[in-house]
Amino acid sequence: MNTGGPRHGIHDTAPAARWEDAFVSGNGETGVLVVGDPAAERLIVDHHRLVLPNGSRDMAPPAVAGRLDEVRDLVLAGEAEAAQRAFSDGRRLAWTQPFHPGFVIELDRANPAPARDYRRETDFRTGEVGAAWTDVAGGWRSRAFVSRADRVLVYELAGPALDLAVRLSGELPGRPADVGYASAAEAWDPREALLTIRGTYPPGLGAHGFAGVTRLVAVDGPVRAEGDRVVVRGASRLVLLTVLDRGDAPPDEGLLRERLEALPAEYEHLLRRHTALHTPVYERVELDLGVSPADRAQPVGELLAAQGGDPGVSPVLLEAMFHAGRYLLISSTGVLPPRLTGLWLGEWGAAWSGDFTTDANLNLQLAGAGIGALPEAVESLRRLIAGQIEDWRENARAVFGTRGVLAPSRTDGEHGRLFHLDADWPWAMWVAGADWLLFPLLEHWQVTGDDEFLADPLAPWLVEVALFFEDFLTRVDECGSLVLVPSYSPEVGPTGRAGVAAVNATMDIAAARHALSAAVEVCTRLGIEEAAVGRWQAMLKQLPEYAVDARGALAEWAWPGLATPDDHRHVSHLYPVWPLHEITPDGTPELAVAAHRALVLRGDENLSAHGSLHRALCAARLKDADLVEANLGKILGNDMVFRSLMTSHNPGLDVYNADAAHAIPAVVIEALVDSRPGVVELLPALPGRWARGRVRGVRCRNRVTIDELAWDLERSAAHAVLCSDVDVTVSVRCLRAVGPIRRGESLHVEAGEPVRVEFALEADDE
Template sequence: MDQGVNGFVSRTRTGDWEHALISGNGRQGALVYGAGPEMRVTLSHERLFLPTLPPIDPPHTARILPELRALLHAGEFRRAAERVTEVAVEQDPGYADLRWVDPLIGAGTLTYTHGTAPEGYGRSCDFTTGLVTQEWPGVLRQEVFVSRARDVVVIRLLGEVSGTLALAPVAGEPPAPVTYAALAAPDRLELTGDFSRRRAVTGYTVECRVHAAGGRLRAGGGVLEVHGAREVTILARTVVHPAPAEPYPLDRIVPDAARLLRDHAAIHGDLAGRVRLRLGGRDARPASEDLLARGGPELVEAVFAAARYAIVSSVGELPPTLQGVWSGTFRPPWQSGYTLDGNLQAAVAGLLATGTPELLLPVFDLLERLLPDFRDNARGLYGCRGILVPAHVSTHGRHNHFGPTWCLTFWTAGAAWLSRLYYDYYDHTGDLGFLRDRALPFMTEAAEFYEDFLDEHGNFAPSYSPENAPSGGDAQACVNATMDIAAVRDLLRNLVRAHGELSLGAHRWQALRDRLPAYRIAPTGELSEWAPPPGLTLEDNHAHRHASHLYPFWYDTGEAADPALRAAGAEAVRRRLEWWRGAESDEMAFGLVQLGLAAANLGMTTEASQALDLLVTRYWRANMVSTHNRDAIFNVDVCGGVPALVAAMLVRSEGDRLDLLPACPWPSGEVRGLRARRGVVVERLTWSPEGVEAVLSGAASRRLTVTTPETRR
């Protein structure tokens, strides 16, 4: 069988790190690019967050909760948001300005400068090995990969290697002082950054060990000169301080690039190769510029493979940030932390369905490390037990980022939404130990918050629908955002399920579910984004990048089985998608993932296909890395979202039912390795106008109902 797209070639030459080719092992990242006579590799590390503003206590607004609720029920939404900021500033003057989380920064750039710029240029990326190259054909070739086996960036120069090697900080001014020291010696380059605002991270070191064959190396003027070598191998590593002892010190790693690549490819290739998609494309290594220009199924196939490669390469001990594991700046957009009101969920959305459940575990590791801060948020903001997750985190989980416009302290759905990832991990793997020891404790603390937070009528007040405001309103603050209702209903339903799996009683959580508000269907027929209590009017605003109110349709649809609600959800998809098709809607690509997942779960083939088409044609560059806006802002959210959407269009699972091709627009194709709930593995799914054939495994101990488009008619 043709194994599908396994990489790409590109003609684009750039001096901009945002257009670079990527390689990574989750811990270390490498951005590979070049301009003029230079070849550059910008290095990064998953823990390299620059300490800027220290965390402070979340605002103590529990004491004014009755006042906030009175303002909200009176329709004074902006005033309620302003009161939070006023109380916060009275508590700590640090809240006078918007406080951001610590940013993920680039560690440094290693530049090889050739004497002149030869004619011709090409670059390539191999998804199966993580090897990226750039070359001047017949003159010089650079190969780069990041070893999972030895946690080292391997850079090899082949050909006429005569030039200089230099290691320097990334360009720009850091937002907090960093003191740099550099070393150039005949066999190595080093760059050390010392942070003046020391907290968990005090600084870092980039070390490059340089080995030349057939030539000589000479240090001088802060650079390393290379003369007449036929091959130069560089072993590079970023170490964040304080750091544990390295199991593989650089000076003990044999600089055999071919052997290092074989050891790495065995690990990386297993992760990257667990799913294969074929939609009719024939080029095993297409030119990315040509694919992006012509679109169609071949582009979907290529983007699916490139997106999975990016996410696999950016998961290490931590999950992917907004920029994965890569950074070439001191000031990344939104600090490139973990944005938990949609971005992180999109980035990891495809990990279970595409057969890499172990890559979801770092999400849980991160959340559990931040639990003390989440508990402080719940107590300080609302006087509640349990946990309250903020929208932005990196080195801490304190609720420090909010303001009168972006009133993020009113968003309480985060822990409930993240609980879905816990339950889905169990549902895909069947790991009862994980359900008992990790999922159930997190889900319980999430639910305990809502036991205390809901008012006497079961309302969510305050509430917030990221990042939308009602039509004609003056603020994003609200009562009863549909996302809040849906996420908590989902959490409590899964808690009841989990207690059943563990033979525990669940009456407490069923009683809490019964307190929740009902969904609201707007007079125009769509599921409303808000379900306010009597006396409040909140009109829908469909001209918005988020689609948080479609939460009931993103996962399994048991919570939204009512035909009237499904019809309202379908109309909401159509209304929001109509805006996205407009010329002005060119930002925040993961909103299209939200639309597409809802459409696929609702069996809306045309709409799911339209959302996917907008994703793959608007938000990818020649380096086959996604952007946040159309051709703007290096961002990996939809690198997770596109595979999740394609998987949802091909396989839908709920309980003991498996629907094949629920929203498939392609007349023929094949996919191997998708995973469904209840531990089902779709070893192979092939379809054509002649019929559908599937090979399933993992469900031998239970009865499974399988449907196809033909049997559902």
């Protein structure tokens, strides 16, 4: 195995030719896309809360609870379209407020000479983006990062003699005509100046607009203001500090100036403060796939070209995508969880409003948060939910007349009311959302054992989900089983009939079972809601069983006459497999076979990124290594990775989208370590091309941390080092192993005492 260790960064030999290829930095609030052009640098500045008002902020959920019995009767009678019309209150589909870019910092050099020996790079460990080159005058270097410590974008340019103009601009592709920009510049010191930009939204729809302020400091050489530009002549180095804000009222530029003036214009000092927070988070987990130093040293363009259209996954690219994915997730997580584009956008008109799409995408992006030792990402989801939980309660009351909570299928981050629906898209019927969105928080408790977090806020929210199902589940079938109606499996309906409203969607059954079970577990642990626990336990016995269709596949609806479609981007009916661990090969082998059959039969529809990654996560849980690799290959072998290692939603680099980038680390971890309370399974779905490697820092859902897991298929050897912060006993097993560990061995891990497990692996058949 290569002992040089993985490389934690990427580099390129040319500036970005498109904004999607720009290298990125972020602190979970502010983000920057850096093009890296020596002659005309462009830094696109973004902010998590920049959404364009469109009138949807005050929209309410449909008040249709009074029609519920009518709608249920229609659905049970097979009149899906009529039920959808009755439950939509006649509204048209309205979209969330779209995420949009902020502004551009333009640095234009006067009479630049041709650059030689150019290199731009991103350092994942520090969060820095930089470029270096030479010309006839000498060597030049630029670098930038967004500080977690000081909430400021820091940029530095150094060279023989800086002769350039700096300006803040709102000119980005697709800017609506009714969004106004005004920029200004002023110099109050021979070596300092201030640049400002104000963006204003159309009036009467919500927020007023946003503002950005940049403090420019030239280390030597004079600066002067010329219109809305600052001109620098003869300096050897300049530093730019940038902050921005958005508000219902005009943002207070004075406060932004005060923030900047309070900071030292010293790049290294600010970087040290930032890396003290960023670097330890990034370094918690590492993957080493035994890649050679020469392969790791490739520029990103060569790395992607080497993968090409190969459906097999190149270990060198996968290792890079693993580390890049964690870096991108860390950088786009903070005040909010990652949007569809993470935290970055270089043009107006984001697909799907660039929002938080909650029926699949958001959870997939956070799939590696708990097990990948990123509680900060889980905290961002908690913060999002906490700010919207009252809206979820309003949704439940208005739509179903119930207690508890009902989550929307999407949110722009400003509210959580369920308004994105119409007669064709009956999102009011999706009842699994709250359980689905709370699962990463429950997983966080399993990983950390944080009972304070469990008691507040998690347990009260889990109780509210159980209360919703307690009130919602009022119909029974002829066998006495509870019936989930109306029921909706995102974003698909039964084949061979009109309409998508249905009965007993498998995802909804799984959500109801998990919600009631989780509420029983946590309430029993905390000694609360004793009377409700008994009711929920009785309801669990009445829930419908999952159905297996004539093809031997897990059905999408457990109701007669509702046929599962063969080709769709979503696989929501595999919720019991991933993330719930309800259907497992060892615990429910017959259902696991049916789930695997369903996974294999489901076509890819349009090869959307979230579909492939969702399939890969399910394949890992079902221990199908080949299917894990095949689904990763759909991303890496279909031209879906930009030179920034951000991914696209569709093949052919179509639509900048973080789903795959953020989810790939989770897929890799799930293929190497599967865990649930009481169980740690090693190498459950290891593809043959990952012939040797090492992963460290993986968190298990039972308080165990995998300090190290190493394997070598050629030598048929592996070992693992387990530790915990509490005494814990787990069953450790590896189905690829020879000996007792194949079936599972009980292992006691004492707090603070690492335990090493060595085992032989079966030789490959080939």
